[in-house]
Each structure stands twice: as C-alpha cells, then as structure tokens.
Amino acid sequence: MAEIIPLPRSPRPTPHDVEPLWRDALGEQLRRLRHERGERLADTxxxxxxxxxxxxxxxxxxxxxSSEMIAAVAGALDVTLIELTAAVADDLRSRETERAAVGCRAAFALAA
Structure with a gap:
C-alpha cells in the first residue's frame, strides 16, 4: 500500500501576524476619544x-x-483631522513595534 506523505503547510497567521486595517485603528481611536469625554454614542x-x-x-x-464623515466625527469630538490621523498612525506604529517584538521572541524561542 502506498504511503501518504503530508504536504508542508504554511502556518496560519495569528492575530499578531496580521497587519491591522486603518479602519480598525481609526475606530478604536474614535471610541477612545469618545470614552475620554464621557459621552454616549448618541450624543457624539x-x-x-x-x-x-x-x-x-x-x-x-x-x-x-468617507473623509467627510471622519471630519464630522472628529469635529464632534473636538479634535482636528491632523490630531486624529496622528493618533491613528501612532497606534499603528506601536502595533508594528509589538508585532516585531513578538516575532523576535518567537525566533529566540525556536532557536533555544
């Protein structure tokens, strides 16, 4: 009988491997800003x-x-588009740093 040899599979990406989408990071910033102001969703x-x-x-x-919708919500939260964009970019940068650190730790663990 023939032997079945499994084909090598590429590992499934973990949440740390997947780069976040802009809309996810934007949404998190909007929610954070709204919560910092202590506002209800309906008010904002x-x-x-x-x-x-x-x-x-x-x-x-x-x-x-759309950019118009983002500007409207930013204005309702008393932040400029530049401030909001910078906060989203900073969040994405910090996530990338985290992803790189996790990757390094995984590589060291495999080498050990």
Whole structure:
C-alpha cells in the first residue's frame, strides 16, 4: 500500500501576524476619544450629524467612512483631522513595534 506523505503547510497567521486595517485603528481611536469625554454614542453621533448605528459601525471598524464623515466625527469630538490621523498612525506604529517584538521572541524561542 502506498504511503501518504503530508504536504508542508504554511502556518496560519495569528492575530499578531496580521497587519491591522486603518479602519480598525481609526475606530478604536474614535471610541477612545469618545470614552475620554464621557459621552454616549448618541450624543457624539448627534453632534456629528450621523446615526448612532453608523458611528458604532465606524468605531467597530465595520465601515469605510468617507473623509467627510471622519471630519464630522472628529469635529464632534473636538479634535482636528491632523490630531486624529496622528493618533491613528501612532497606534499603528506601536502595533508594528509589538508585532516585531513578538516575532523576535518567537525566533529566540525556536532557536533555544
């Protein structure tokens, strides 16, 4: 009988391997800013001129909002687009640093 030889598989990516999407990082920043202000979703959404459901979907990274929508929500949170963009970029940079550190630790663990 013939022997079955398994083909090598590439490992499945872990959450640390997958680069985060811009919309996810944006949503996390929006939620963080809203929580820092102690606001309800409905309050911020009302000032931004969007529905609470839409803002919730933005915060959860389920929407690809237009630049106009991002500007409206940023304005409702009293931050500029530059401040919001810089905060998202900083978050993405820190995640990349974390991913690199996890990768280094994994490589050292394999070498040991």
């Amino acid at each position: 959404a009302d000032r931004a001129g969007v529905s609470p459901q839409y803002l919730s979907e933005m915060e959860r990274g389920l929407k690809e909002p």
